[in-house]
Amino acid sequence: MRLSTQMLTGIVGITIISQLVLGMIAYWVLAGVERDHLLRVTRERTAEVAQAIAVPLATGTREQKALERAARLFAPAVDVILLIEGGRIVASTGPLAKEIDLARIPAAVLQPHARDQLVEIDEGRFLVTRQRVPGLDYSLLALQEQRLSREKMIARFGFRSLAFSVILLWVAVWVALMLASSINRKIEQKNRVLRRQVTHDSLTGLPNRALFTEHINAIINLPGEFDNRFMVMVVGIDGYTEITDTLGHDVGEQLLLEMAGRINQAVDQENAVARLEGEKLGVLLTDTDSESGSHSVRQFLDGLDRQVSISGMVLDIRLSIGAALYPTHACDADSLLRYADIALRQARERKAEYLFYDDDADFSSMHRLMLGSELPHAIARGELIAVYQPKMSLATSKVCGLEALVRWEHPREGSIPPTDFIPLAEQSGVIRELTEMMLDQAVHFLHRLHARGHNLDISVNISAHNLRDDKLPEFVEALLTRTGAQARHLCLEITETVMMQDIEQAQRVLERLHRLGVRLSIDDFGTGFSSLSYLNLLPVDEIKIDRSFVTHMLTQESDQAVVNTIIQLAHTLHCQIVAEGVEDEETLALLRTLGCDIAQGYLISPPRAVADLENWLLGSDHKTTAQVVDKP
Incomplete structure (x- = not known):
């Protein structure tokens, strides 16, 4: 009986110890997974906020207003987001922004090159990550509280020693579900990031040609009761190459970012402005036909401030515009964009501020291309002769x-x-x-x-x-x-x-x-x-x-x-x-x-x-x- 008791005690003890060990291991594993996941999600949300806030900041929107709007759209669950400029906090937002003492944030955390870390603020443990705002001297600091309770985790696994097999199965299933959920969330996040990378320009945050084309086709395919007459414009910044060659690519990118923001504000429609390539921006103006087209372009140009101050220099920017109308010129997005691009080239050749697509001029361009391709063969065949x-x-x-x-x-x-x-x-x-x-x-x-x-x-x-x-x-x-x-x-x-x-x-x-x-x-x-x-x-x-x-x-x-x-x-x-x-x-x-x-x-x-x-x-x-x- 005594031996049986000892054996039972030993078995019970081993079971309890193994449970405790397994519980502690499970705790630290889960804690690490949860922390890594929390940090990764926080970092991705902060990156989206940084992308979204770039254009508003570049166009003069107040820091606090721009931060609150971007955080509400892309990172509502992040506890605290701080906008940092020159090592100081210029704006803050988030559910806990008013509950913690921002002055108690260590100065080292605010420095430009601080790494992701775990800090204690007001008896709370916060994961801290940083993201730079593209093209600007701002950075974002995100604080996410780590709420995992060690005592609860130990209690969860420490008082179930008699149901070892059930607990092991439960733990296995729970871990599997956690891993599957984490992997699924990660894949979803990756897909969203990839989707944005594929459909948006990395510098301006505007839709790229692919998304712009998709948006145009969506309007074309609206039901017949909608008035879907519209105009596609390709806006080019004249002298952009000379500016970048003379003043540097950083100045060129700032100029492009500034003009993209101004044009986006002037149009004020979702997905109506896109960066197509180089310095060319696409603009979609709805409810516009051949009769009102010139007035719409003129109104668009008059509403833009084309004097830009960059790096202490004031640049007077000249824009050239090529425009194509739906359905007057074409009935699909690719053709509309191509015709608007042709009109832009013709506007630049003629030194005009804007031109609409012209079938006759396009035929002339095709004729020139045809002659250019035939010219080398014509010289070889002796078709070119001298007259005196x-x-x-x-x-x-x-x-x-x-x-x-x-x-x-x-x-x-x-x-x-x-x-x-x-x-x-x-x-x-x-x-x-x-x-x-x-x-x-x-x-x-x-x-x-x-x-x-x-x-x-x-x-x-x-x-x-x-x-x-x-x-x-x-x-x-x-x-x-x-x-x-x-x-x-x-x-x-x-x-x-x-x-x-x-x-x-x-x-x-x-x-x-x-x-x-x-x-x-x-x-x-x-x-x-x-x-x-x-x-x-x-x-x-x-x-x-x-x-x-x-x-x-x-x-x-x-x-x-x-x-x-x-x-x-x-x-x-x-x-x-x-x-x-x-x-x-x-x-x-x-x-x-x-x-x-x-x-x-x-x-x-x-x-x-x-x-x-x-x-x-x-x-x-x-x-x-x-x-x-x-x-x-």
């Missing part, structure tokens, strides 16, 4: 030279002028092949003309891309050597604006060409911003007066004065002077009186193809000569 416009010496009234002009003989569209495809050649990078083709045709024709007794000069235009090509002089030298043409009869024309884009590079390339004996001309003189000091340093042999001055010089005294001044300047610099756009005898006579050397225009001859030009030279009574004013 004669130039006449005013001293002898005889043809003295030719200007080579390119034309595209398109198999479907006929003759395409250079203004339609030269910019495409520069954008696509085939301008080098095009220039080399023109030089090759012109120099071979120059050699043939001289062999037939026509002692003429030929001018060929080169672009800014050619001036940046250090291999251009080598190509010209090899071409002159191969054809046997004389370098002094070849003239390369560079527009004034192109030459001034990179004066040092231009000087290096032009001097190398000049040493070959090639003559150099400044085209469209008077339309750019040349410095006379640079002009005197460059190896220029000829100056061409832009046709805009020549055309109106008979009726505009100011244009006549400009022409006269350019002629005197050219002669002072020992340069030959050419007037473009001569179309009547009176203009020709006035140019001769002012001392102009050479005239070019339709009065003398339009541009001619090679065969036509050769017949014209043979059939005309002109004896050709080359009048050259050499620089000393």
Whole structure:
């Protein structure tokens, strides 16, 4: 009996001890799980509050008001949330914010780099976590009280030693449920975070293109009894790239954050403003049709304060807007956004503040893209040819030279002028092949003309891309050597604006060409911003007066004065002077009186193809000569 009692006592004792041990282990395990879960949830809620409070703070909303609103929406269960700036509390909210003494919070906890920790405040144990407000000098401090009672946990497991198996099963089930619940909550939280990351912009907190598109389609799919006419705008910040390159990306992000906040406040509709890409923001204005569209855009622009103060600088921001209307322009979100983006590009090209999508202009853009893709193949197939416009010496009234002009003989569209495809050649990078083709045709024709007794000069235009090509002089030298043409009869024309884009590079390339004996001309003189000091340093042999001055010089005294001044300047610099756009005898006579050397225009001859030009030279009574004013 005594042995049985001892055994029973031992069993009971072991059971009790094992229960206590298991209870303590369970307590600490559960306590740790609960604490980690509580800290994780608090941290995620605080991160959402930080995201939500960024835009209101950036747009001037009072700290307390912004904090209370964001906490009420995203973290109502967090006991205390503090807004910290520079190590001090500027706002507070939460169920326990007024019950605890904020002054008793340790100073180390308020420091910017304090880590997540457990602190005691007013006999309470609080988990503390910190989150920075994106793009601003604020941070959030969240305090969540840990309410787990050690005595209750011990009592729960200490007084059930007689039901060991039941308790073990209960504990196992309870732990399993806790873990499953924790995992489920974690997955849900992760899904919410991922959903926000996928559908919202990380900088501004605004919806991104995907959510904006979803919102537009939702409005389109509203039942028929709703008036769902609306307008989609793409708003671009002009000069944004220059601002970020000059002042830094931090300033650019602050500017974007500020303008996003102002636009969001101006519209004041949920999901009606989104960041699409870069500096482009999407805006949705409901109850807007083709008749009220312009008024709505104008009202939107007038309601925005576009003067922004950042880092001690005041920036006057210019916005450009492209707009598309539903259902006038398109009936789906993707097309509306694409058309609004096209309209924005057109507005920037035309220097307009805003433009609505235009079918005809879009067709023009598609046509340009088509030509740009065909251009390299057209050069290879020989569809681009040189035509030549004669130039006449005013001293002898005889043809003295030719200007080579390119034309595209398109198999479907006929003759395409250079203004339609030269910019495409520069954008696509085939301008080098095009220039080399023109030089090759012109120099071979120059050699043939001289062999037939026509002692003429030929001018060929080169672009800014050619001036940046250090291999251009080598190509010209090899071409002159191969054809046997004389370098002094070849003239390369560079527009004034192109030459001034990179004066040092231009000087290096032009001097190398000049040493070959090639003559150099400044085209469209008077339309750019040349410095006379640079002009005197460059190896220029000829100056061409832009046709805009020549055309109106008979009726505009100011244009006549400009022409006269350019002629005197050219002669002072020992340069030959050419007037473009001569179309009547009176203009020709006035140019001769002012001392102009050479005239070019339709009065003398339009541009001619090679065969036509050769017949014209043979059939005309002109004896050709080359009048050259050499620089000393």
